[in-house]
Amino acid sequence: xxxxxxxxxxxxxxxxxxxxxxxxxxxxxxxxxxxxxxxxxxxxxxxxxxxxxxxxxxxxxxxxxxxxxxxxxxxxxxxxxxxxxxxxxxxxxxxxxxxxxxxxxxxxxxxxxxxxxxxxxxxxxxxxxxxxxxxxxxxxxxxxxxxxxxxxxxxxxxxxxxxxxxxxxxxxxxxxxxxxxxxxxxxxxxxxxxxxxxxxxxxxxxxxxxxxxxxxxxxxxxxxxxxxxxxxxxxxxxxxxxxxxxxxxxx
Ligand code: NAD
Numbered sequence: 001x002x003x004x005x006x007x008x009x010x011x012x013x014x015x016x017x018x019x020x021x022x023x024x025x026x027x028x029x030x031x032x033x034x035x036x037x038x039x040x041x042x043x044x045x046x047x048x049x050x051x052x053x054x055x056x057x058x059x060x061x062x063x064x065x066x067x068x069x070x071x072x073x074x075x076x077x078x079x080x081x082x083x084x085x086x087x088x089x090x091x092x093x094x095x096x097x098x099x100x101x102x103x104x105x106x107x108x109x110x111x112x113x114x115x116x117x118x119x120x121x122x123x124x125x126x127x128x129x130x131x132x133x134x135x136x137x138x139x140x141x142x143x144x145x146x147x148x149x150x151x152x153x154x155x156x157x158x159x160x161x162x163x164x165x166x167x168x169x170x171x172x173x174x175x176x177x178x179x180x181x182x183x184x185x186x187x188x189x190x191x192x193x194x195x196x197x198x199x200x201x202x203x204x205x206x207x208x209x210x211x212x213x214x215x216x217x218x219x220x221x222x223x224x225x226x227x228x229x230x231x232x233x234x235x236x237x238x239x240x241x242x243x244x245x246x247x248x249x250x251x
Contacts, residue, residue: 007080008230009033009072011063011121012090014041016190017140017226020219021087024227026054030085033076037062037090055080063090063117064109073124083128085230088121089140091158093192099153107154114158115165122169126178134177136230139166141182143245159184163241170239179238181229186245188217213246 008025012018013034019041022032026049034049034056036042042058049056059075061068076083091114094106118139129135144152145159163182170180187193187207193216197204208216225244229237243249 006030006084007033007076007082008085008087009035009076009083009121009125010087010089011035011061011072011117012140013045013087014038014043016192017185017188017219017222018087018089019045020223021089021226022056023048023052024220024223025085025087025230026052026056028227028231029054031055031080032057033072033079034058035061035063035072035090062113063121064112066116066120066123069117069120070124073128077128082132083125084132084135086121086125086129086135086137087140087226087230088118088125088137090117091140094152094155096151098151102154110154111158114155115161118162118165122165122180126169126173129178130173130176134179136179136232136235137169137181138226138229139180139182141166141184141241143184143186143243143249145182146184146241146243146249166241167239174238177235179229179232179235181237181239182241183222183225183229184241184243184245184249185222186211186217186243186248188219188222188244190219211246211248212250215246217244217246 008030010022013022014036034045046056046058059072061072094110141162142159144156145163166182
């Protein structure tokens with residue numbers, strides 16, 4: 001399966017890991033639907049892809065709303081005819097608080113976007129992949145989906161949930177040629193993380209000091225990994241969570 005004739009959906013494609021990965025997939029020749037709740041940033045990614053000669057559409061959607069997820073899937077099929085690659089990535093981090101100090105609304109919001117959003121995405125994308133003989137899905141977990149991380153309990157719960165979802169879907173759809181994996185990035189230099197570092201320089205220094213590689217991850221490193229997993233070069237890799245964390249979870 002070569003990426004150059006394929007169709008991809010990237011959620012959270014307006015910024016950070018989604019944007020970088022969408023640009024990489026487009027560079028490899030894929031047609032891309034950019035999904036984001038932010039119209040401005042999502043359309044910017046589409047324009048960047050088009051400026052380099054790629055094919056892309058933007059669909060504004062809040063991934064926590066099942067109807068809007070159904071719509072981004074339908075619009076992709078209407079525009080490009082099929083779905084081969086799905087980067088199920090949109091997510092939020094939430095505030096840094098101990099478990100009992102979170103409000104119910106904070107728990108609900110993180111679970112709705114990070115976990116239900118990913119579930120809805122797979123629910124509507126998988127039937128389309130089945131129609132065309134298979135495909136590849138990468139779900140964005142986190143190091144907080146592999147180990148506990150203080151002060152982000154709802155986030156960690158959703159990312160552990162993504163891991164369970166990934167393994168289960170890989171088992172259920174393996175014989176139907178759908179490859180399902182998750183990535184577990186460590187702290188990566190996306191706009192969100194850069195802004196946090198500027199506002200909390202001491203916390204950021206402590207974070208960097210705790211990383212065996214001695215630095216933060218780069219979005220293009222994540223894009224390379226996702227494009228490899230989605231591109232079909234190694235279809236026998238399925239149901240795994242690939243850490244891309246400078247060695248953090250090896251400790
Ligand atoms: P980001 O904030 O740069 O990008 C996230 C994008 O998702 C934004 O464009 C935002 O508008 C969009 N989005 C947010 N809520 C949405 C919703 N309800 N519906 C549709 N789109 C929505 O963040 P990022 O760092 O690129 O994060 C992407 C994914 O990577 C997230 O799932 C995040 O949890 C995960 N992650 C990030 C890091 C990191 O250090 N950056 C580490 C591990 C995991």
